[in-house]
Amino acid sequence: MAEAKSERTVHVERAGQPAVSVEGLHVRFVMRDATVAAVNGVSFELEAGRVLGILGESGSGKSVTLRALMRLLPAAHTRIDGRIRVAGHEISAMDEAALREVRGTKMAMIFQEPMIALDPVFTIGEQIAETIVRHERVSYGAANRRARELLEMVQIPSASRRLKAYPHEMSGGMRQRAMIALALCCRPSVLLADEPTTALDVTVQIQIILLLRQLQQELGMAVVFVTHDVGVAVEVADQIAVMYAGRFVEVGPTEAVIDRPAHPYTAGLLASTVLGSVHGQRLEAITGMPPDLRALPEGCSFAPRCRYAEDRCGTAMPPEFALTPERMTRCLRVAAREIDLAGPTLSERNASMGMDRESNHGARSQCRTDVG
Amino acid sequence: MSGPDGLLVADLSPGASAAARERAEHRPLLAVENLTKHFPLKGGLLNRTKMVVQAVDDVSFTVASGETLGIVGESGCGKSTTARLLMHLIALDSGSIIFNGRAVGTADGLSHRDLRRQMQMVFQDSYASLNPRLPVAMSIAFGPFVHGLAKPEALKRAMELLAAVGLDPIQFSNRYPHELSGGQRQRVNIARALALEPRIVILDEAVSALDKSVEAQVLNLLVDLKAQFALTYVFISHDLNVVRFISDRVMVMYLGKLVEIGPVNRIYREPQHPYTQALLSAMPSMNPRRRTLRAPLTGDPPNPINPPSGCRFRTRCPFAEGVCAARPPALLAPPGEDCRAVACHMRVPGSGHSRAAAAA
Numbered sequence: 001m002a003e004a005k006s007e008r009t010v011h012v013e014r015a016g017q018p019a020v021s022v023e024g025l026h027v028r029f030v031m032r033d034a035t036v037a038a039v040n041g042v043s044f045e046l047e048a049g050r051v052l053g054i055l056g057e058s059g060s061g062k063s064v065t066l067r068a069l070m071r072l073l074p075a076a077h078t079r080i081d082g083r084i085r086v087a088g089h090e091i092s093a094m095d096e097a098a099l100r101e102v103r104g105t106k107m108a109m110i111f112q113e114p115m116i117a118l119d120p121v122f123t124i125g126e127q128i129a130e131t132i133v134r135h136e137r138v139s140y141g142a143a144n145r146r147a148r149e150l151l152e153m154v155q156i157p158s159a160s161r162r163l164k165a166y167p168h169e170m171s172g173g174m175r176q177r178a179m180i181a182l183a184l185c186c187r188p189s190v191l192l193a194d195e196p197t198t199a200l201d202v203t204v205q206i207q208i209i210l211l212l213r214q215l216q217q218e219l220g221m222a223v224v225f226v227t228h229d230v231g232v233a234v235e236v237a238d239q240i241a242v243m244y245a246g247r248f249v250e251v252g253p254t255e256a257v258i259d260r261p262a263h264p265y266t267a268g269l270l271a272s273t274v275l276g277s278v279h280g281q282r283l284e285a286i287t288g289m290p291p292d293l294r295a296l297p298e299g300c301s302f303a304p305r306c307r308y309a310e311d312r313c314g315t316a317m318p319p320e321f322a323l324t325p326e327r328m329t330r331c332l333r334v335a336a337r338e339i340d341l342a343g344p345t346l347s348e349r350n351a352s353m354g355m356d357r358e359s360n361h362g363a364r365s366q367c368r369t370d371v372g
Numbered sequence: 373m374s375g376p377d378g379l380l381v382a383d384l385s386p387g388a389s390a391a392a393r394e395r396a397e398h399r400p401l402l403a404v405e406n407l408t409k410h411f412p413l414k415g416g417l418l419n420r421t422k423m424v425v426q427a428v429d430d431v432s433f434t435v436a437s438g439e440t441l442g443i444v445g446e447s448g449c450g451k452s453t454t455a456r457l458l459m460h461l462i463a464l465d466s467g468s469i470i471f472n473g474r475a476v477g478t479a480d481g482l483s484h485r486d487l488r489r490q491m492q493m494v495f496q497d498s499y500a501s502l503n504p505r506l507p508v509a510m511s512i513a514f515g516p517f518v519h520g521l522a523k524p525e526a527l528k529r530a531m532e533l534l535a536a537v538g539l540d541p542i543q544f545s546n547r548y549p550h551e552l553s554g555g556q557r558q559r560v561n562i563a564r565a566l567a568l569e570p571r572i573v574i575l576d577e578a579v580s581a582l583d584k585s586v587e588a589q590v591l592n593l594l595v596d597l598k599a600q601f602a603l604t605y606v607f608i609s610h611d612l613n614v615v616r617f618i619s620d621r622v623m624v625m626y627l628g629k630l631v632e633i634g635p636v637n638r639i640y641r642e643p644q645h646p647y648t649q650a651l652l653s654a655m656p657s658m659n660p661r662r663r664t665l666r667a668p669l670t671g672d673p674p675n676p677i678n679p680p681s682g683c684r685f686r687t688r689c690p691f692a693e694g695v696c697a698a699r700p701p702a703l704l705a706p707p708g709e710d711c712r713a714v715a716c717h718m719r720v721p722g723s724g725h726s727r728a729a730a731a732a
Contacts, residue, residue, distance in 0.1 A: 201446035231656025272588030285588035
């Protein structure tokens with residue numbers, strides 16, 4: 001029984017049933033002196049085997065959305081409205097006992113800081129085995145065998161030895177791998193990833209990205225991947241949702257969003273990722289700051305920072321406008337075809353950058369070898 | 373700005389001899405030689421030193437007046453320790469730091485107090501580096517006040533600097549750090565760093581904690597201020613894109629060693645050290661049609677406690693051979709290049725590495 005289960009199984013959702021379905025999600029944090037509107041109407045569907053990258057800055061509500069999917073937010077201060085279905089389960093209507101059965105088995109989450117997510121007083125092996133025993137009611141022997149397989153699956157060298165290691169005895173990259181093994185130990189069909197590579201060095205980050213991509217394809221999981229880093233989103237996501245002030249302002253296939261951003265905020269975000277800019281020239285920065293979530297502006301929440309904003313942008317939040325069946329944007333002026341942000345694509349800009357940079361530096365390149 | 377540095381003005385006065393002018397023009401503003409800092413790890417009976425963290429080991433480089441030197445590397449490579457050593461926030465074990473021709477911290481050299489008038493630093497954590505109980509204008513004015521400016525004058529300068537970093541002095545001068553956003557606080561930190569009219573500003577991950585849209589604003593500000601106040605930057609970051617944008621030259625560190633240094637274009641286009649190559653190819657591709665397919669390195673950066681013998685990168689290097697374990701590579705200019713330097717046996721003719729050219 002346990003042996004049969006320990007094979008890597010490919011999850012196949014019933015046809016036509018999305019792995020994740022969110023409708024009109026609102027999350028508010030009610031505090032004594034203010035109410036913070038963290039998520040203000042997020043709707044999306046994600047099919048099995050697909051990766052959605054939620055791209056946003058701090059305070060945009062991307063992590064809160066993710067935690068709402070798993071109902072991990074503190075119940076006392078949080079008001080969640082809207083409908084959440086994950087892997088065929090109505091998450092929004094569940095009580096704590098039912099949630100405990102679903103968490104880990106149907107959906108699992110990985111975090112930015114494995115040192116906080118893992119229990120410091122138990123070994124990696126104990127933590128994984130305990131979870132398997134709790135959910136699958138197998139013997140500890142079988143659970144330990146599966147834990148070793150999991151560590152091998154996430155490519156931790158000398159897995160048997162590492163089962164006996166405590167989190168503090170491992171390096172950052174190894175800890176992140178161990179946390180992925182723990183999240184996948186009960187074969188969830190939905191994986192929620194909250195900036196899992198942000199705290200890692202760049203050479204380790206790419207290893208974890210490649211591992212997650214490989215596991216996602218092998219196991220056929222649906223993944224919601226939250227990040228602030230455009231580069232990381234491009235590496236992992238099939239679809240990108242750009243989030244601003246608690247709303248998706250643009251959703252579309254990764255290629256389309258990166259090549260031809262439709263919303264002024266997306267365009268600004270891409271322009272301010274330093275990659276596309278010429279040395280010595282100014283970056284096309286977005287002016288101002290994100291809005292105060294305690295008192296959101298009445299109209300489009302990006303309007304105060306938007307160079308294309310008009311009077312009517314300040315009256316009501318623009319509805320979702322479908323550019324193509326796969327692409328959505330919330331911008332009145334794009335919907336009315338008044339502005340077209342299609343400039344040279346990021347890759348074109350990078351190609352042209354080479355020439356410009358050379359001339360820019362040639363004038364002042366200092367020849368100093370620093371050889372002692 | 374009145375030049376606080378009497379030395380340079382004197383050196384370049386019209387009456388100075390041609391030779392003196394020549395010397396001053398070619399003299400780097402900052403010259404670091406054989407900088408070394410080891411942290412002992414004590415423990416056990418009698419609190420003896422058990423292990424040594426070789427945070428920075430025999431690092432030499434120069435910074436020319438008016439340039440921006442970027443320092444990149446992964447965690448534990450010693451880039452932040454280097455910054456703190458430059459500022460003399462921690463004492464160096466050996467080596468020397470020569471600022472504008474004068475050694476720092478020696479009997480006849482520049483005192484720490486004088487050094488810090490000319491060299492200032494901006495840290496990553498914008499909140500922790502401001503006094504939470506002082507309005508920001510007071511924080512900015514504090515340095516000039518301590519260095520002898522009268523209080524009204526110091527406050528006036530603080531107001532000017534707030535305006536220079538894009539914060540309205542009337543609106544912001546009396547605010548406390550917790551009343552500002554991260555980007556605004558970092559602007560205050562930059563203003564404070566400029567309050568003593570320094571010539572060099574060391575930026576240690578100064579934009580790393582900021583959101584992308586705010587980071588772009590602060591980077592633009594840094595570029596503007598550099599031109600306005602004729603500054604020289606040492607810019608430390610783990611973000612290779614940001615370093616590429618702002619730097620004239622780049623220095624790559626690995627486990628406390630300098631592995632490659634050179635003009636930013638040369639380093640980013642034709643990295644010569646295998647570690648630099650790996651670091652650059654580990655960057656996300658930014659092209660959804662050409663995603664990264666292979667990780668250039670396996671495993672994490674090793675611990676700087678008891679680093680490997682010889683070349684420190686050899687344990688992760690795909691080209692490592694016997695010679696790499698036997699002796700550490702020297703930092704040398706590769707053949708035909710005088711603008712850059714690499715510490716790799718493969719680039720030294722006759723080093724004994726099978727990929728190196730034969731000895732001339």
